[in-house]
Amino acid sequence: MYAGAPYYAAESALRCGVDLVTVYTAAEACMPIKCYSPELMVRAVYSIEVMNSYLDEEGGIIREMEGECRRGGGGGGGGGGNDAPTTKETNGSDTRRIAMMSGRPPIGGEGGRYLPIQGGEARNDDGVEVLAEGLGRMTSLEGKLHALGERREVFIGGIVDDITHAFPTLHAMCIGPGLGRHPLVFSVAEKVIQRAIEARLMLIIDADALFMLSLGEYRDLLEDLRSYERCVMTPNLMEMRRLRDALSADDGGGRRSNIIVQKGNVDEIIHDSYTMRCEEEGGLKRCGGIGDVLAGTISAFMAWNAILEMEETHDAQNDVITNKESEWQRRLFASWAAAVVVKKATKVAFQKKKRSMSALDVIGEIGDVVNDMEDDLKNAVP
Template sequence: MTTKNFNAILNKVKQLIPPLSPEFHKGQAGRICVIGGSEEYTGAPYFSAMSALKIGADLSSVVCVPGAAVPIKVADLFPRMHVIVVGPGLSRDNLMQECARGIITKAKEKDLSIVLDADALFLVQNHPDVIQNYKKAVLTPNVNEFKRLCEALNVGFDESQKGETAQRLSQALGGVTIVQKGKVDVISDGEQILHCEASGGLKRCGGQGDLLSGIISTFLSWGKAYQAGLWEHDQSITASEIPILASFAGCSIVRESSRVAFEKFGRATQTSDILKELGSVFRKDFER
């Protein structure tokens, strides 16, 4: 990607960010619900929810109670939410997977944007129909999850053509946005292909994907506010562009925050250190 293209994308992303105004009330700048967590994995939903707040979302809720009634209870929250994140720490337990499937179905009925990560991708791998053709969905697979999704959707995996492979996977899923995490993050909505090549830290601590899911969800919620005309703008960004722009923003912020944290802590860098850098990185690179 050329510098010119990068700057053009960055300028579009900045247009999605709501101004800080005394006229707004609590919740208008983003209400996020993270669904995940299990007895084995408690930190993942925390990092996802906190990253959304660190970037600028107003409210971030976590739902991680197992049980068959969860989809019904969570659906009661949906009228108050802009975006849901499904998967951080979810586990592959059959009950949790079925709960996630019910929650995603309910979210689609409410026309909510959805970010799917971690074990929610295992659900998509086994039941692609749960998200097929839902263009308000963003999937954030790592390299192994990406390969398994390609196999499940009969998409040929070619290491030398990552962008085209991500594009074909998106197309096979009906135009959902794919964020293929890796040395270079590859993003495609089935039409466009973006590469996020920003340098990150060399300590590959677990949990950075959780941060990414929360940040993407915040930008998706701002995209909804943009569409609703919460502030005055030129309406130049279409609804179909918002998922890929939100994804690019998330990848850029996580990579830069990881780099800054690594410069301070080196091998000792933890996800909590990266979390602390999100706000300052956002202000430096994205604040209008």
């Protein structure tokens, strides 16, 4: 979780001309972000400390379960040893498996967790009793884990509701800058993205949200986003590599309707088999945060696109036919225009600040750059 990145993205959108930006973040990051700008609305929707307490509790239960398994492996607490004769049912070489299912796989697991119990070597009544006691404790721990999983789902659902409640008031949503890589934050992001697709909200996916999508457990979500035409992904070199690996591992061959802005010396804006190249000259320094500035700038341009599309859908009832073909082309062009804005702003900022240029300097140039581009456009149109 970072405070700088969400601020850069949000402030960039404001400087492009957006009226209001709300940052949904952790309680821990809320105050610094708020202090960067009085203009930003900042909402603390979760607490990393509380999220960690869920992971700690889960870790504690799992450790207890592992302890139980080890005790089972030791021959039932004194009930048996390596030389002990074994019953037919519980042959010494047998490894039984206990599946621990919690509401959702914890910390990156897929499906349940499996812990091996080395053959339960119950050789006499005492051993059987001890084993039965162990199994009893195990069942109780499993129950605890289930209950915790359910509590966690309710907790995550509450955060998701808090964020999605605002959807009707939004034109676009950017997810990723400064998100961090906490597994429970990923669970929240996953559900928010699913709800945003259902609500047909314009989505800009960047930074850690792209890292999340490269994980195996989010493959379906990645596929959903790849076929969602109102999604723009903004990967840097590493993020693009990870996404490619994720997609090539299991390319469902589905429709590729979203836009990918692959950042680099030349930004490439890709829609299915079409590619636009932003060859505008930038600055000579690639300071941290320019990617966040781009994510915020694209978000502003996509918000304007969403407004245009809404107007056209409305007009459609009065016989204006919405042209799907032109919609994606306009989104492609908007993403390209946003990349041009950031390159131009970086160039001016670098000319002024040279080595000391920071993302804040780039943000400071956005307003003039957008105005100049608008003037150029007006002058070009007869």
